Amino acid sequence: MRILLTNDDGIQGAGLWSMATALKNRGFEIIIAAPMNQQSGMAHALSVLREIEYRRFDNPDCEAWIFDGTPTDCVKIYLEGMSEGKKFDAVVSGINDGANLATDVIYSGTVGAALEGFLHAIPSLAVSRDRKSEIPFDTAAQSTVNYLEKILDVKHEPFLHNLNFPKKFRADKAELVATRLGRRDYINAFTSHTDDAGHAYFRIGGTACDSDAGEGTDIYAVNLGYVSVTPLQCDLADYYSIVELRKIFRG
Numbered sequence: 129m130r131i132l133l134t135n136d137d138g139i140q141g142a143g144l145w146s147m148a149t150a151l152k153n154r155g156f157e158i159i160i161a162a163p164m165n166q167q168s169g170m171a172h173a174l175s176v177l178r179e180i181e182y183r184r185f186d187n188p189d190c191e192a193w194i195f196d197g198t199p200t201d202c203v204k205i206y207l208e209g210m211s212e213g214k215k216f217d218a219v220v221s222g223i224n225d226g227a228n229l230a231t232d233v234i235y236s237g238t239v240g241a242a243l244e245g246f247l248h249a250i251p252s253l254a255v256s257r258d259r260k261s262e263i264p265f266d267t268a269a270q271s272t273v274n275y276l277e278k279i280l281d282v283k284h285e286p287f288l289h290n291l292n293f294p295k296k297f298r299a300d301k302a303e304l305v306a307t308r309l310g311r312r313d314y315i316n317a318f319t320s321h322t323d324d325a326g327h328a329y330f331r332i333g334g335t336a337c338d339s340d341a342g343e344g345t346d347i348y349a350v351n352l353g354y355v356s357v358t359p360l361q362c363d364l365a366d367y368y369s370i371v372e373l374r375k376i377f378r379g
Contacts, residue, residue, distance in 0.1 A: 129217040129280075130157045132206065132245065136167040136199045136224060136237030139185055139192075143223030143257065143265045150269035151220070152189060154277070159214075160185070160192035161206040163199060168226070170198040172240035180205065199241035207248050218276060219245025222255030223268055227292050229256075229346045230312035230338065233360065239290055243362060246288040251280060257293040258350065268293045271302035271355065290358040292346055298353025307356045310345035313337050 131151055135144045139162045151158050164181075175197045182205070185192040193210070195202045203219060221241040228236040238254045245252035253276060257268050272291060279289070297303070314334035322328045341347035346356035 132216045132219045133160045134162050134202050134221050134241045138163050138165050139194045146265035146269040150273045154273050158190040161202040164194045164196045167237045169235050170237035171235050172200050173198045175201050199237040200244045203241050203244040216250050219250050219252040224256035226259040230310035249286045252288050255291045258295045262296045288360045292356040294350040294353045302355050304355045305349050307346040307349045307358050310347035311340035
């Protein structure tokens with residue numbers, strides 16, 4: 129089976145290489161298409177107004193490419209411009225060094241890259257680990273491969289699943305639960321300063337504030353030490369409102 133592996137932490141990301149090793153050890157053929165640099169928060173951004181530098185990455189164990197672009201650029205360019213007809217059984221994005229929970233999935237470059245795989249009708253996983261996690265990347269990677277093998281055996285249509293590993297396992301092993309997205313915002317999310325030359329800057333940050341971390345959410349699951357698995361979709365249409373609008377237009 130052939131896997132396209134990517135991330136948003138960049139080609140040097142430790143989680144990427146733990147994932148590559150775990151997949152290779154299970155007999156998967158791996159091709160890596162990853163950003164040159166850190167690309168967190170790029171969501172599903174596509175570089176359409178500039179050229180994207182790319183080159184082969186020196187790695188004896190698998191074919192690997194780096195791109196001076198977003199995670200979505202990496203997946204899209206490889207699948208559409210470089211794959212030479214290769215078919216992929218899955219796209220795996222991660223392992224990200226930091227959680228991608230709740231409404232943060234909207235901003236996540238890790239999820240954005242997996243979404244691009246899903247849009248190409250390929251089963252896709254976005255995989256993240258809490259930045260303060262005690263779980264080694266290698267352990268998370270092995271658990272992810274276990275899940276990937278299991279889900280590919282039973283699901284025969286494209287899917288987009290968002291996996292999040294907790295700070296530590298509840299029972300000294302990975303226990304996966306199906307979840308919905310919670311809701312997360314940030315307090316004091318903006319700071320500003322002016323440098324000596326008079327240039328003004330904003331920095332986005334802050335402390336997470338969860339307004340929905342109730343039972344059944346991804347936040348609730350990881351807080352209890354479970355691995356959260358949230359099935360995602362890309363259809364953003366509000367079907368209830370479509371019905372309401374049709375009633376209004378007929379009136």
